[in-house]
Structure formats: structure tokens, C-alpha cells
Amino acid sequence: MSRILVDFDRCEGHGLCEQTAPEVFRLDDEGELHLTREEVAPEDERAVAAAVRVCPVAALKVRP
Amino acid sequence: MRRIVVVGGSIAALTAAESLRAGGFDGQVTVVSEEPHQPYSRVPLSKGVLAGREPAKSALLPAPGEDIEFRTGARAVRLDVRGRTVTLADGTEVPYDGLVVATGARARRLTGGSDLVVRTLDDAEALASRLATARSAIVLGGGFLGMEVATTCRALGLEVTVVDLVPPLLRLLGPWLADLAVAAARDHGIRVRVAPDGVTVVGEHRVRCGESVLEADVIVCAVGDVPNTDWLRDSGLPLDAGGGLVADACCRVAPGVVAAGDVVSREGRRTPHWTNAVEQGRAAAAGLLEGASARPYRPDPYFWTEQCGLDIKISGELPLTGPPDILAGSVNDRSALLRWRHDGGAATAVAVNHRLPVIKLKRLGAGVPAPAPART
Numbered sequence: 001m002s003r004i005l006v007d008f009d010r011c012e013g014h015g016l017c018e019q020t021a022p023e024v025f026r027l028d029d030e031g032e033l034h035l036t037r038e039e040v041a042p043e044d045e046r047a048v049a050a051a052v053r054v055c056p057v058a059a060l061k062v063r064p
Numbered sequence: 065m066r067r068i069v070v071v072g073g074s075i076a077a078l079t080a081a082e083s084l085r086a087g088g089f090d091g092q093v094t095v096v097s098e099e100p101h102q103p104y105s106r107v108p109l110s111k112g113v114l115a116g117r118e119p120a121k122s123a124l125l126p127a128p129g130e131d132i133e134f135r136t137g138a139r140a141v142r143l144d145v146r147g148r149t150v151t152l153a154d155g156t157e158v159p160y161d162g163l164v165v166a167t168g169a170r171a172r173r174l175t176g177g178s179d180l181v182v183r184t185l186d187d188a189e190a191l192a193s194r195l196a197t198a199r200s201a202i203v204l205g206g207g208f209l210g211m212e213v214a215t216t217c218r219a220l221g222l223e224v225t226v227v228d229l230v231p232p233l234l235r236l237l238g239p240w241l242a243d244l245a246v247a248a249a250r251d252h253g254i255r256v257r258v259a260p261d262g263v264t265v266v267g268e269h270r271v272r273c274g275e276s277v278l279e280a281d282v283i284v285c286a287v288g289d290v291p292n293t294d295w296l297r298d299s300g301l302p303l304d305a306g307g308g309l310v311a312d313a314c315c316r317v318a319p320g321v322v323a324a325g326d327v328v329s330r331e332g333r334r335t336p337h338w339t340n341a342v343e344q345g346r347a348a349a350a351g352l353l354e355g356a357s358a359r360p361y362r363p364d365p366y367f368w369t370e371q372c373g374l375d376i377k378i379s380g381e382l383p384l385t386g387p388p389d390i391l392a393g394s395v396n397d398r399s400a401l402l403r404w405r406h407d408g409g410a411a412t413a414v415a416v417n418h419r420l421p422v423i424k425l426k427r428l429g430a431g432v433p434a435p436a437p438a439r440t
């Protein structure tokens with residue numbers, strides 16, 4: 001399974017990833033990003049790719 | 065509909081293409097993009113990439129799924145709406161049943177081809193290499209982009225002057241917030257020159273403002289953008305006075321044609337920002353697939369900028385008049401949560417160097433956007 005990598009130095013907490021794939025990406029009350037899971041199940045692949053893509057600062061990557 | 069063609073190669077185009085799949089479209093999806101590169105985000109180009117802190121390839125966005133054909137180096141030059149055909153620069157004719165126009169915008173230039181601008185990855189790399197050996201820079205244009213470029217130049221140790229016809233950021237942000245940002249710019253050592261009588265570029269290193277002439281090693285042009293609709297000139301599609309492609313609340317332009325992103329003019333204006341390109345990309349796909357029954361999308365006015373040590377996030381309409389309510393922090397420390405209330409109950413919330421989940425900012429400002437569909 002592929003994994004999600006977050007570059008926390010880049011993440012600005014814009015939350016577009018959370019809006020796109022809320023079941024995987026969560027911002028806490030401080031605006032810090034958390035992943036509900038790091039591994040991407042095949043059925044989540046497209047939603048995760050979409051979330052990675054909408055991040056304006058390219059802070060998210062998926063590693064095969 | 066068997067074949068949908070998306071013209072463009074950036075965030076609006078990709079979001080629309082992926083949203084077609086998420087919306088159940090199982091015909092052919094072809095994206096034709098002028099640039100030679102894989103899709104990338106422009107947002108870091110004026111910031112980390114220009115500063116040399118981040119490699120250009122860190123701005124790349126994930127490629128679309130394998131069931132989407134993505135053609136690079138393919139520029140559309142003409143559209144035949146009746147015959148439903150897009151013609152590419154090499155003469156290829158691409159037929160479609162549905163079309164998404166997402167050709168974005170390009171940098172406006174003052175003198176022609178040789179201006180240094182920041183719009184594409186190639187622009188940013190070219191400028192970065194010039195800045196590496198420069199000692200001074202003039203930035204023409206005091207919008208978000210100009211102020212970000214000035215900040216980056218300053219961080220690289222250059223002497224920087226921002227030149228504009230009007231006070232920087234005033235038209236975008238309104239006087240209160242613009243003053244705050246310009247004060248921060250001055251504290252950062254950025255000179256600001258307002259030249260109401262006009263600015264003329266008089267050579268590679270010189271700019272005339274009224275009576276005086278300014279000189280610098282590098283002159284960067286950040287004077288706004290122009291929608292890429294030249295290829296639509298003879299198509300009969302509606303363009304506004306500024307060249308923006310006129311679309312309705314569902315991003316529809318004409319039967320079988322929708323549009324998204326920086327290219328779109330809606331309710332008389334363009335909104336050339338990232339969140340808008342994403343939202344419209346989704347809405348355009350729905351507009352094409354669902355036609356008359358598509359739901360109008362609700363714009364999410366969310367803007368941000370990083371400049372002169374200020375991290376500013378904004379939820380709500382701009383520009384802002386009058387002073388804000390200070391909900392937290394302190395304006396003197398330049399770390400505060402602010403809110404402007406507008407007539408009719410709407411509000412704009414602004415976080416300046418104030419960490420707050422964006423969702424909370426939106427609750428204070430434009431409101432929480434409708435939950436996105438689970439996918440794309």
C-alpha cells in the first residue's frame with residue numbers, strides 16, 4: 001500500500017485537504033494537520049490523490 | 065457525451081478532469097496543456113522556489129489518474145463551437161462532446177517579451193538565477209504577488225523598491241489592512257514608491273516614475289494577469305472587457321462548454337486565486353455532467369498571502385472599509401485575529417500571524433462552506 005507523507009514545514013493549515021478527504025485528513029483545534037491513517041487503501045487512492053493535489057503549497061506526497 | 069476535452073494544465077483543469085471521473089463519467093477525458101511540464105502549483109513560485117529554499121520539483125502536483133489522457137506541449141489555438149472541435153498549434157483537431165476551458169491567465173507585461181515575471185516554473189527559475197547575482201531589485205506592482213516577490217528579494221539580501229501607481233495592496237485589501245502590511249514592509253527594509261503620474265520602464269535597469277529615474281540590477285514585473293482567451297477570440301463565446309470568459313453560477317458558458325479558474329469572469333469579475341480554481345473545477349465538471357440540474361456552487365472567498373513577516377489568512381469578501389473588531393491578539397504586535405462586519409450581516413475574518421484552524425476562521429468570516437463531496 002502507498003503511504004501519505006506530510007511535509008509539516010510546508011503545511012500552512014489551509015485545510016483544503018481536509019475538505020477534500022475528511023476521512024483521512026483532520027486539522028485539530030490548533031490548526032495542526034493529522035492523518036487518521038498513513039497507509040492509503042486502494043479504495044481511498046483517488047480521494048487521497050485529489051487531496052494531495054488541492055494542497056496549494058504542495059505539502060503532501062503519496063509514496064508508492 | 066462520449067468525449068470530454070479539458071484545455072489547460074493546472075489546478076482548475078486537473079480538478080475538473082478528476083471531478084468528471086468522481087462524478088461517474090466513464091467516457092474519454094483528454095487534457096491538453098500548453099506547458100511542457102507536469103502540472104505544478106504556482107503558489108510556492110513567488111515564495112520558497114524563488115528564494116531557492118525549495119527545489120522547483122517540490123511544486124509538482126500529482127499527475128492525473130491513468131484513465132485521463134494528459135498531453136503536454138499542446139497549445140489550443142482555435143475553437144469551433146458548432147463543430148465541437150479544438151484545434152492545436154500543430155494543426156491537430158481534437159473533437160469533443162463536452163469542453164472545459166481552464167486556460168488560466170498569464171502575466172501582464174509592460175514592455176513586451178523581455179520583462180521578468182513570475183507566472184510559470186520557467187519564469188521562477190529564470191528570475192531566481194538573476195536574483196542570485198543581483199544586489200538590488202525594483203518590483204513593479206504592489207499586489208499580493210509583487211509584495212511576495214519583494215519579500216523574497218529582501219530575504220536574499222537585495223535592496224528592494226516596490227513601485228506602483230497606487231499605494232500597495234490598497235485596492236485589494238482596503239486601507240486599514242493595506243497600511244498594516246505596508247508598515248511591515250517598511251520595517252522589513254522594503255522601500256515603497258507610489259508614482260501616481262505613471263511608471264515607464266526605460267531599459268533593462270531603469271524605471272522612470274514621474275520626474276525621477278530609479279535604477280536596479282533587476283526589474284521584476286508583477287502588474288497583474290491577463291486571461292488566456294486569445295484562442296477563443298473567433299469562437300463566439302462571451303468574453304468580458306478584460307478578456308475573461310463569462311460563465312454562470314454553475315460555470316456554464318454555452319451548450320457543452322464550461323469553464324473554471326483564473327480564466328473565468330463571473331458576476332463581472334475574475335477571482336484569480338487557488339481556492340476559486342479548485343471550487344470552480346469541481347463545479348464545472350458538475351455543470352457539464354448534470355446540465356440544467358446542476359447546483360450553483362457557493363464561492364468560498366478564502367485568500368492568503370505571506371509577506372514581510374506577515375502570514376495573512378482571510379475569509380470573506382474584500383476589500384475592507386473602516387477599522388476591524390480585534391477578537392484576539394494585538395495589532396501593535398502584528399499578531400491578531402480581526403473581523404470586519406458588513407452591512408447585511410456578512411463578515412470578513414482575518415488572521416494576521418495568528419494560528420487558527422481555517423475552519424474556525426471561516427466560521428467567523430464567510431461562513432463554513434458546504435461539505436465537499438467525499439471524493440474530489
Ligand SMILES: Cc1cc2nc3c(=O)[nH]c(=O)nc-3n(C[C@H](O)[C@H](O)[C@H](O)COP(=O)(O)OP(=O)(O)OC[C@H]3O[C@@H](n4cnc5c(N)ncnc54)[C@H](O)[C@@H]3O)c2cc1C
Pocket residue numbers: 071072073074075076077096097098099105106107108109110138139140141166167168169170182183184209292295324325326327335336337338339341367368369370
Ligand atoms: C507566483 C504566484 C503565486 C501565487 N500565490 C497564490 C497564493 O498564495 N494564494 C492564492 O490563492 N493564489 C495564488 N496564486 C494564484 C493561483 O496560482 C491561481 O489562481 C491558479 O494557478 C489558477 O489556476 P488555473 O488552473 O485557473 O490557471 P493557471 O494556473 O493559469 O493554469 C492555466 C493552464 O492552462 C495552460 N494554457 C493556457 N493557454 C492554453 C492554451 N491555449 N492551450 C492549452 N493550454 C493552455 C497553461 O499553460 C496553464 O498550465 C499565485 C499565482 C502565482 C503566479
Ligand code: SF4
Pocket residue numbers: 010011012013014015016017018033054055056057058059060
Ligand atoms: S491543504 Fe496543504 S497546507 Fe492545507 S492543511 Fe492540507 S497539507 Fe496543510
